Amino acid sequence: xxxxxxxxxxxxxxxxxxxxxxxxxxxxxxxxxxxxxxxxxxxxxxxxxxxxxxxxxxxxxxxxxxxxxxxxxxxxxxxxxxxxxxxxxxxxxxxxxxxxxxxxxxxxxxxxxxxxxxxxxxxxxxxxxxxxxxxxxxxxxxxxxxxxxxxxxxxxxxxxxxxxxxxxxxxxxxxxxxxxxxxxxxxxxxxxxxxxxxxxxxxxxxxxxxxxxxxxxxxxxxxxxxxxxxxxxxxxxxxxxxxxxxxxxxxxxxxxxxxxxxxxxxxxxxxxxxxxxxxxxxxxxxxxxxxxxxxxxxxxxxxxxxxxxxxxxxxxxxxxxxxxxxxxxxxxxxxxxxxxxxxxxxxxxxxxxxxxxxxxxxxxxxxxxxxxxxxxxxxxxxxxxxxxxxxxxxxxxxxxxxxxxxxxxxxxxxxxxxxxxxxxxxxxxxxxxxxxxxxxxxxxxxxxxxxxx
Numbered sequence: 001x002x003x004x005x006x007x008x009x010x011x012x013x014x015x016x017x018x019x020x021x022x023x024x025x026x027x028x029x030x031x032x033x034x035x036x037x038x039x040x041x042x043x044x045x046x047x048x049x050x051x052x053x054x055x056x057x058x059x060x061x062x063x064x065x066x067x068x069x070x071x072x073x074x075x076x077x078x079x080x081x082x083x084x085x086x087x088x089x090x091x092x093x094x095x096x097x098x099x100x101x102x103x104x105x106x107x108x109x110x111x112x113x114x115x116x117x118x119x120x121x122x123x124x125x126x127x128x129x130x131x132x133x134x135x136x137x138x139x140x141x142x143x144x145x146x147x148x149x150x151x152x153x154x155x156x157x158x159x160x161x162x163x164x165x166x167x168x169x170x171x172x173x174x175x176x177x178x179x180x181x182x183x184x185x186x187x188x189x190x191x192x193x194x195x196x197x198x199x200x201x202x203x204x205x206x207x208x209x210x211x212x213x214x215x216x217x218x219x220x221x222x223x224x225x226x227x228x229x230x231x232x233x234x235x236x237x238x239x240x241x242x243x244x245x246x247x248x249x250x251x252x253x254x255x256x257x258x259x260x261x262x263x264x265x266x267x268x269x270x271x272x273x274x275x276x277x278x279x280x281x282x283x284x285x286x287x288x289x290x291x292x293x294x295x296x297x298x299x300x301x302x303x304x305x306x307x308x309x310x311x312x313x314x315x316x317x318x319x320x321x322x323x324x325x326x327x328x329x330x331x332x333x334x335x336x337x338x339x340x341x342x343x344x345x346x347x348x349x350x351x352x353x354x355x356x357x358x359x360x361x362x363x364x365x366x367x368x369x370x371x372x373x374x375x376x377x378x379x380x381x382x383x384x385x386x387x388x389x390x391x392x393x394x395x396x397x398x399x400x401x402x403x404x405x406x407x408x409x410x411x412x413x414x415x416x417x418x419x420x421x422x423x424x425x426x427x428x429x430x431x432x433x434x435x436x437x438x439x440x441x442x443x444x445x446x447x448x449x450x451x452x453x
Contacts, residue, residue, distance in 0.1 A: 005159055005296045006081055006303040011315045014292055020161040022288040024168035029281045034176045036277055039193050040342040042183055047190050049266040050130030052273025053123050057135055059254055061110055063247030065146040071240025073153035077295050080158045081302030085218055093221035094232040099150050103143040110139040122262040134190040141198030148201045151208035154219050156295050163211050167204045175200035242386035246393030253400035257419035260404040264413050271355035274342040279363055282327040289316050290374030297382025304446055313379050320371035328364035335360050359417040366421035369428030376431035385438050395430045396423040
């Protein structure tokens with residue numbers, strides 16, 4: 001179902017769009033957690049640490065892919081908001097062709113860089129082989145993940161958040177079934193967990209294509225549109241590349257953070273992996289509201305309705321502040337039981353909990369700045385200010401890396417896990433100020449256009 005977010009009650013529009021995204025993102029986190037839970041319980045603690053040690057590299061690959069495909073979809077949402085159906089179709093055709101080329105480059109490049117990245121990140125020697133096996137499988141199947149994110153972004157651009165939810169739920173269930181089969185029955189170990197992820201994402205991408213052709217014809221280009229339209233391609237790359245670089249820069253910072261954590265050994269890595277999975281689960285409401293704001297602001301920007309855009313951001317902030325407080329409280333309550341899910345009965349949980357608890361308490365303190373990043377950064381994306389979004393990524397990178405380097409010098413685990421909160425606080429301040437600057441600039445541009453008309 002398409003949703004025109006340029007009219008109707010603002011808060012109900014936001015919640016109507018966000019809730020399916022939230023449910024879908026939670027399922028995605030559940031099946032990401034299923035990888036680590038099944039690996040931890042059926043392969044072992046070191047295997048779990050191996051999967052965890054690759055998380056930041058995966059974030060680099062996935063983040064770059066999500067960033068560039070989301071950037072392509074921004075132009076789609078703007079043209080949909082402006083009522084330009086032909087323009088919508090042309091953005092789909094050009095963006096899809098560009099994505100084919102990008103997927104090929106990422107697949108080749110990531111496979112070539114695996115060993116160097118694991119070495120640079122101080123990956124403990126007792127988990128290096130499993131880390132290489134897991135990451136290699138992900139890199140070989142990265143195209144499936146890229147295209148699932150592309151088609152989901154196109155659906156969200158025209159206000160459809162229900163279909164991606166269905167595909168994610170199906171994919172989550174399939175991923176768990178494949179995990180159990182490939183790890184327990186086929187004995188593939190960590191490679192089985194990676195293969196399950198790639199296969200489930202690939203099937204989700206195919207389902208998205210079938211659904212689009214059957215139900216969302218506005219996203220199906222005409223035969224004569226299947227070519228690269230130069231102005232459209234330049235516009236999409238202008239928004240997509242900075243957003244991809246923003247994700248890549250952020251991911252590079254988290255890789256340096258992971259490098260700082262790796263020096264404390266596989267037990268610390270395993271505990272950090274489990275606790276960060278819990279945190280990722282609890283922060284999905286922030287991610288979902290961010291996805292909503294990219295579509296909401298894109299459509300209202302295309303319509304030229306800036307006052308409605310401003311009101312929407314205000315309502316989103318109010319919702320997310322409340323959500324952040326609830327998520328922080330749940331983190332404290334759920335942490336002990338959630339961490340124990342990741343390990344078999346013969347694992348000494350009491351040895352892991354101090355590491356996990358330190359990460360949890362430091363992180364939840366800064367959930368509100370984190371929620372502001374998702375809202376304001378995504379709103380800026382929707383208005384097409386991709387370079388400003390890139391600036392946000394640079395701020396995060398500098399803050400995260402600065403704290404990481406200090407932590408490695410003084411051998412402080414507390415500082416190592418404080419890398420994320422430091423990045424959230426500085427980027428939260430930057431993105432808030434940047435949004436209000438962008439809003440003023442948008443008003444000036446619209447006023448100039450109205451005077452010319």
